[in-house]
Amino acid sequence: EIVLTxxxxxxxxxxxxxxxxxxxxxxxxxxNYLAWYQQKPGQAPRLLISGASSRATGIxxxxxxxxxxxxxxxTISRLEPEDFAVYYCxxxxxxxxxxxxxNVEIK
Amino acid sequence: QVQLVQxxxxxxxxxxxxxxxxxxxxxxxxxxxxxxxxxxxxxGLEWMGWISGYNGHxxxxxxxxxxxxxxxxxxxxTAYMELRSLRSDDTAVYYCARARCGGDCxxxxxxxxxxxxxxLVTVSS
Numbered sequence: 649e650i651v652l653t654x655x656x657x658x659x660x661x662x663x664x665x666x667x668x669x670x671x672x673x674x675x676x677x678x679x680n681y682l683a684w685y686q687q688k689p690g691q692a693p694r695l696l697i698s699g700a701s702s703r704a705t706g707i708x709x710x711x712x713x714x715x716x717x718x719x720x721x722x723t724i725s726r727l728e729p730e731d732f733a734v735y736y737c738x739x740x741x742x743x744x745x746x747x748x749x750x751n752v753e754i755k
Numbered sequence: 756q757v758q759l760v761q762x763x764x765x766x767x768x769x770x771x772x773x774x775x776x777x778x779x780x781x782x783x784x785x786x787x788x789x790x791x792x793x794x795x796x797x798x799g800l801e802w803m804g805w806i807s808g809y810n811g812h813x814x815x816x817x818x819x820x821x822x823x824x825x826x827x828x829x830x831x832x833t834a835y836m837e838l839r840s841l842r843s844d845d846t847a848v849y850y851c852a853r854a855r856c857g858g859d860c861x862x863x864x865x866x867x868x869x870x871x872x873x874x875l876v877t878v879s880s
Contacts, residue, residue, distance in 0.1 A: 685800075698868075
């Protein structure tokens with residue numbers, strides 16, 4: 649099973665700042681099959697990125713995904729108030745597993 | 756627009772069973788599979804399994820084999836997840852989610868583009 653480690657566990661930033669979230673896999677993720685989700689309290693997760701870098705329908709372009717192999721990054725170029733949430737990565741190249749999440753909180 | 760609407764919260768005793776429903780609309784039901792993902796309080800996401808909307812073929816997570824059963828009713832565009840022999844650590848929010856296949860759909864390589872609102876299942880004596 650591929651284990652995904654997300655870092656940092658918590659990221660404290662101000663609106664307007666850039667957020668960089670990391671997702672590291674214990675083995676190479678086949679075909680860069682890596683997705684990112686956003687989850688707000690009391691809500692279901694929302695798909696942001698699939699295939700490591702393809703934005704889902706309706707996702708603003710301030711969200712971008714990059715990386716390959718074992719190292720992946722989600723970048724939010726300028727944080728908006730509605731972006732403060734928990735973010736999960738998920739690999740689907742070999743069975744599927746989720747990372748433990750990064751909480752992006754208001755500083 | 757794509758919508759997945761789930762049944763309401765449940766409270767069950769240890770050893771009982773629970774059945775959660777997920778009604779789909781806004782897309783061709785038989786063209787996609789559905790997965791179930793659960794989230795224990797304050798915890799991360801755990802994939803439980805997948806069912807084909809086309810032929811009802813199922814793939815279950817190994818740790819739930821024998822306790823979980825997923826079914827669909829194509830006439831009502833509804834998927835069901837039944838979990839048996841409930842334990843306290845089954846307390847969680849249960850989500851259905853439309854599954855997009857990374858490759859072969861009969862291998863569990865999915866990501867999830869639409870999610871239901873979740874159904875809280877509480878297991879307590």
